[in-house]
């Protein structure tokens with residue numbers, strides 16, 4: 001059986017040679033010179049794969065890709081982009097292209113990628129079934145973490161599964177607040193009811209009340225029909241109120257009232273509509289501080305924080321980094337149908353040492369990018385976006401050594417910060433003093449500060 005391929009390319013010479021090459025390899029080829037006629041063609045019949053240029057008149061490859069994903073989501077799309085526009089390749093991969101080729105097109109490369117895309121397509125159907133099964137079984141919705149703080153959080157989520165108590169998630173940007181909100185919902189008793197996520201910061205102030213509580217027809221200019229608010233839409237399920245700190249004061253009061261009365265009054269109505277749902281609120285700003293400053297209602301904070309979960313920044317739970325790295329590596333190699341051999345020790349060490357101000361999101365983006373650059377090889381330091389800021393690291397040690405070195409540095413830093421007060425350091429690390437002494441021996445860490453010249457008098 002021969003596969004049918006749709007080639008979309010506006011340059012006649014390249015289009016012709018692609019067609020000849022592919023027919024020569026036994027593929028059935030159809031060619032089109034722009035996105036629009038390619039789309040017409042797709043509406044008429046199916047193909048096993050599509051190869052498309054990005055820049056074209058009429059309709060560009062990006063738009064075509066979007067249509068193809070809707071009309072024929074199982075058909076792999078390989079895009080051809082001009083050299084030096086890796087950014088556009090990344091954008092296309094994000095939009096769902098399965099691979100990309102840079103111009104001038106290397107024909108061997110093209111055949112290889114096409115073959116891989118076709119193989120992948122065969123696997124896809126089986127895999128889709130498998131992933132859906134896995135997703136249904138995975139209790140924590142892709143939440144990765146083995147560090148003590150994460151394990152404690154997972155325990156709490158488990159305990160929350162039988163109740164509908166209001167939960168407040170606090171944590172820096174990218175620490176996983178939304179993922180936790182979903183985990184709470186999908187592990188709980190209301191998992192088969194709606195989960196509705198609302199970003200409070202994204203709704204214009206004048207519309208928040210009607211978005212949350214709904215409105216009656218004619219209640220304000222533009223309200224041409226009755227509208228159901230998010231509270232009612234999420235009824236019996238979970239309403240996730242993200243960026244709760246952005247709610248203006250009057251809305252904070254209205255929310256408090258709704259929570260206390262378990263009912264909402266749509267704008268333009270007088271009757272309250274009872275609601276029964278779980279509220280999960282999230283904030284990356286410190287709400288306690290906002291209460292002190294008078295910008296967040298204290299009573300609302302108490303009402304929301306029936307259960308309060310603090311998601312620690314990634315730099316406070318570095319032992320989760322390797323697990324997350326491999327998790328995202330798996331995710332993106334699968335998603336982009338790429339083959340990556342692994343992560344070099346030096347790269348892993350650099351990631352263990354990095355600050356991760358953007359937390360897990362930053363790590364995820366770093367791996368997504370590295371997967372694109374490190375095709376068919378190991379991810380190296382140079383593939384990381386912060387490569388230039390990495391210190392000297394040699395490559396020939398294994399990961400265990402890397403972790404050991406990281407642990408050693410961490411304890412050493414702690415000792416310095418606490419002026420070699422072992423009891424304080426042990427408490428900071430959450431281990432007993434005797435365990436600390438054992439670690440010091442094991443990791444060859446001096447128990448007293450190195451000899452220094454006498455301190456200058458003003459140092460004290």
Ligand SMILES: Nc1ncnc2c1ncn2[C@@H]1O[C@H](COP(=O)(O)OP(=O)(O)OP(=O)(O)O)[C@@H](O)[C@H]1O
Pocket residue numbers: 142143144145171172173174175176177178179180283284324327360361364
């Ligand atoms: N523990 C984790 N395991 C796996 N993936 C995670 C974990 N935590 C976060 N992520 C991923 O990191 C990204 C950011 O997470 P999420 O959107 O939940 O963060 P957030 O705290 O809501 O951030 P923001 O405050 O910026 O909205 C997501 O893609 C999410 O899937």
Ligand SMILES: [Mg+2]
Pocket residue numbers: 177178242
């Ligand atoms: Mg979020």
